[in-house]
Amino acid sequence: MHVLMVINGSAYGLDSTFNAVRLAGALLKREEVELDVFLMGDGVTAAVAGQSTPDGYYKLDRMLSSVLRQGGRVLCCGTCLDARGLREDLLVEGARRSTMEELTDLTLAADKALVF
16 A cells, blocks of 8 residues: 655644654554655654754654665655755655656545545
8 A cells, every 4th residue: 555645744843744754763664555645845854964953852853764775755745844944965865856847746646645
C-alpha cells in the first residue's frame, strides 16, 4: 500500500507536525506500507539538519532521519525551501528537493493521502 503524507505545519509549535512524523514512523513498521512524506510550506523546516531544541524536547530532524532509514522518502517542496532561504544541503541526509509535478504524480499513485 502506497501512503502519501503531506505536512504543511511548522517544525515546532504545532502538535500536528510532530504527530504526523510519529505516524510516519509507525506506518513504516508495517511491511506492506510504502511511504512518501512531502513537506510543504513551513513543513520544510522539519527537515533542516542539526536542530537544537531544549533537553527532553523532540527533534524532528532525527525523527525524519529515522523515517528515511526505515525506507520512507522525505521530499521537500522546492518553492517552499526557496521562500524560506533554505538550500537542499541544509536538509537531513536523504531528504531531497522536489516539485509540485512530483507531488501530483505521488498523489495520483497513492492508495491513501494524509494531509497535516
